[in-house]
Amino acid sequence: MQEIDNQDVINNFIVTSGYDEQFSFDPQQDTKLFHIASNDFIVKTGAPLTYLFYLVKGKAKLYDVLANGKVSLIDFFTPPCFIGEMELIEQRPETAFSMQAITDCWCLALPIRQLQERLLDDPVFLRQICLYFVHKNYRTVKTAGNNAAFPVAQRLASFILLTAHDGLYSEKHVQVAEYLGISYRHLLYVLAQFVKNGYLVKQQHHYKIANLDALTRLAHDVNESTN
Amino acid sequence: MQEIDNQDVINNFIVTSGYDEQFSFDPQQDTKLFHIASNDFIVKTGAPLTYLFYLVKGKAKLYDVLANGKVSLIDFFTPPCFIGEMELIEQRPETAFSMQAITDCWCLALPIRQLQERLLDDPVFLRQICLYFVHKNYRTVKTAGNNAAFPVAQRLASFILLTAHDGLYSEKHVQVAEYLGISYRHLLYVLAQFVKNGYLVKQQHHYKIANLDALTRLAHDVNESTN
DNA sequence: TTATAAGTATGAGAAATCTCATAGTTGAGG
DNA sequence: CCTCAACTATGAGATTTCTCATACTTATAA
Numbered sequence: 001m002q003e004i005d006n007q008d009v010i011n012n013f014i015v016t017s018g019y020d021e022q023f024s025f026d027p028q029q030d031t032k033l034f035h036i037a038s039n040d041f042i043v044k045t046g047a048p049l050t051y052l053f054y055l056v057k058g059k060a061k062l063y064d065v066l067a068n069g070k071v072s073l074i075d076f077f078t079p080p081c082f083i084g085e086m087e088l089i090e091q092r093p094e095t096a097f098s099m100q101a102i103t104d105c106w107c108l109a110l111p112i113r114q115l116q117e118r119l120l121d122d123p124v125f126l127r128q129i130c131l132y133f134v135h136k137n138y139r140t141v142k143t144a145g146n147n148a149a150f151p152v153a154q155r156l157a158s159f160i161l162l163t164a165h166d167g168l169y170s171e172k173h174v175q176v177a178e179y180l181g182i183s184y185r186h187l188l189y190v191l192a193q194f195v196k197n198g199y200l201v202k203q204q205h206h207y208k209i210a211n212l213d214a215l216t217r218l219a220h221d222v223n224e225s226t227n
Numbered sequence: 228m229q230e231i232d233n234q235d236v237i238n239n240f241i242v243t244s245g246y247d248e249q250f251s252f253d254p255q256q257d258t259k260l261f262h263i264a265s266n267d268f269i270v271k272t273g274a275p276l277t278y279l280f281y282l283v284k285g286k287a288k289l290y291d292v293l294a295n296g297k298v299s300l301i302d303f304f305t306p307p308c309f310i311g312e313m314e315l316i317e318q319r320p321e322t323a324f325s326m327q328a329i330t331d332c333w334c335l336a337l338p339i340r341q342l343q344e345r346l347l348d349d350p351v352f353l354r355q356i357c358l359y360f361v362h363k364n365y366r367t368v369k370t371a372g373n374n375a376a377f378p379v380a381q382r383l384a385s386f387i388l389l390t391a392h393d394g395l396y397s398e399k400h401v402q403v404a405e406y407l408g409i410s411y412r413h414l415l416y417v418l419a420q421f422v423k424n425g426y427l428v429k430q431q432h433h434y435k436i437a438n439l440d441a442l443t444r445l446a447h448d449v450n451e452s453t454n
Numbered sequence: 455t456t457a458t459a460a461g462t463a464t465g466a467g468a469a470a471t472c473t474c475a476t477a478g479t480t481g482a483g484g
Numbered sequence: 485c486c487t488c489a490a491c492t493a494t495g496a497g498a499t500t501t502c503t504c505a506t507a508c509t510t511a512t513a514a
Contacts, residue, residue, distance in 0.1 A: 064368075074368055086364070089357045126353035130316045133360035137313070140367050141291075141301060149408070152500080173462070181376070186501050188463070379470080400492070413471050415493070 001040060004033045010108070017056040017080045019108055024124035032109045038165065042083055042099040042107060049095045051109035052119070053083035058105030061163070063098040073179035075143075076102075076162055085129055088112060088119065103165055152182055156190055157199075158219035160209070170206030228267060231260045237335070244283040244307045246335050251351035259336045265392070269310055269326040269334060276322045278336035279346070280310035285332030288390070290325040300406035302370075303329075303389055312356055315339060315346065330392055379409055383417055384426075385446035387436070397433035 004010070010033045014020050020027060032051075036042050042053060042060060055077060062074040074097065077083070083099050110119075119125050159180065160169045177187040191207070194200045199214050200207040209215065231237070237260045241247050247254060259278075263269050269280060269287060282304060289301045301324065304310070310326050337346075346352050386407065387396045404414040418434070421427045426441050427434040436442060 086361045089354070089361050120354055121350045123348045123350055123353060126350060126357060127316070127347055129357055130353060130360065133357065133364065134313045134316050137360065137364065137367070140364070172460095174460085182500095183502055184462090185464090185503080189501085192464095399490095401490085409470095410472055411492090412473080412494090416471085419494095 001042070002035045002037075004035050004106075006033075009033065013056045013106065013108060017054065017108070019054055019056070019080070022054070022125060022128045023119075024122050025118070027110060030110055030115060032111075034107050034109055036101045036105040036107065038101055038104050040101050042101060042105065043095045043097075045095055045098045047095050048093055049084050049087045050112060052085060052088055052112055052115075053107040053109050055079045055081050055083060056106050056108055059102040059162075060099050060105055061102055063100065073175050075140075082129070082132060083107065084112075085132070088116065089129065091116070091120075102163055152180060152186070152190055153193070154218050155180055156187070156194075157215045160200075160207075161215055161219055164209055167209045167212075168203075168206045169200070169209065228269070229262050229264075231262050231333075233260075236260065240283045240333065240335060244281065244335070246281055246283070246307070249281070249352060249355045250346075251349050252345070254337060257337055257342060259338075261334050261336055263328045263332040263334065265328055265331050267328050269328060269332065270322045270324075272322055272325045274322050275320055276311050276314050277339060279312060279315055279339055279342075281335040281337075282306045282308050282310060283333050283335055286329040286389075287326050287332055288329055290327065300402050302367075309356070309359060310334065311339075312359065315343065316356070318343070318347075329390060379407060379413070379417055380420070381445050382407055383414070383421075384442045387427075387434075388442055388446055391436055394436045394439075395430075395433045396427070396436065 010031065011028070013033060014028060014031065019031075034053075036058070042055075043049065045063075056079050058079070060077045060083075062077065064074050077099070084095065087094070087096055112119075156176075159176065163169065163171055173184060173187055173191075177184045180187065182190075191200065194215075195202055195207075197211075197214070199209070199211045199218075201210045202208075237258065238255070240260060241255060241258065246258075261280075263285070269282075270276065272290075283306050285306070287304045287310075289304065291301050304326070311322065314321070314323055339346075383403075386398075386403065390396065390398055400411055400414055400418075404411045407414065409417075418427065421442075422429055422434075424438075424441070426436070426438045426445075428437045429435075
């Protein structure tokens, strides 16, 4: 995680992402910009939360670390979205979940310590956060519906497209199986089918997307109804 | 839905439910109390939303009415909880979902029209609603996890206990199947197993719970991790 | 270096779940 | 009274998905 000190870049992100509309005050003064390299963590479970992040570019994934130490994939995020807003609202000092960058990510960041009181008293911000929660909730309900409604192959196709990076898919099978709610064994079956059908090609440590169209077609319905 | 005009009863609910802590002003003046008979609707999709409800007693269930006219069971609610808060935040005039009383319900109710602006500008209220959303979100994530993680029998047991009324279970199979994400056919299989195992006894138009302990034990894990 | 754990891989049989076909029952509306 | 739609019910075979057993590989820690 590396701070970017170019004010032009920052301002550009602030304006194009709608960031400044999230507050009743002008946040520009206090806002920093961070670049998070692919696979690095934006926030990590248990670590103190020092910034309220606002993802403006990139893709990220949210993990839950369970009591037994296992990690479980919860959801994916694309811009614009807040990170750390749940902890801010609950005034919980530590991060509840881990958010990891799938691709390179850029996040605007507002220092929480100085601004917490102000934010929690700012009707504009609170209203925006509420709206954000409402939309997130609709989305969760829809997604939950989809998980029940669509067969694994379609959901996996959708998942591969979501997490692939430069045409390469390289998630940990254990976690994916957990995320999709299927057994490890079955995930491998379905992946093997994709290979047999020519959708994927297995390489050393990852799969290469060989038939983007087919995967996109398979995922189509799932994505449709998630919108 | 019937208004209850007994100020003592109202005040009692207001205090014991924590209702008055949800606002920066004293809501007592504007608050009404409604009794909703079992099976009646608290709010109905598409109808204008005139009150922000706060469920203080009873059990209710949330439906989504799909484009094709089918209804789909989304979730269940127990006190204390808001009803209509999503529409209020989005300033959407119509109810998005339908909420139906499972048992007799009592709801405190705040007229939206006069108070909308005030509510959307009230940091205390907004903060409380945010907290509510955060908790709801945690719960949804957990539930979604459970749906993937637990076998149908356990989830069905949990469901039966949740929706049963005076020891009688009488939900529509079609809707339940949809809610649990299984086929109608399979639901009947599992119900038949419950009958065979002596957990349930089939009667005319419903099932009677015959072995509460067994069902509770089956549902135990599911409920545990939903908390 | 050697354990040890985590990740990957595959087979085989069992269990869960689905689809389809078929029918009886019930309630609302004409 | 009749008809239609919705709900309930059950069987049979197909498909999906799971469990378990078994290995091989790789990274990490002692």
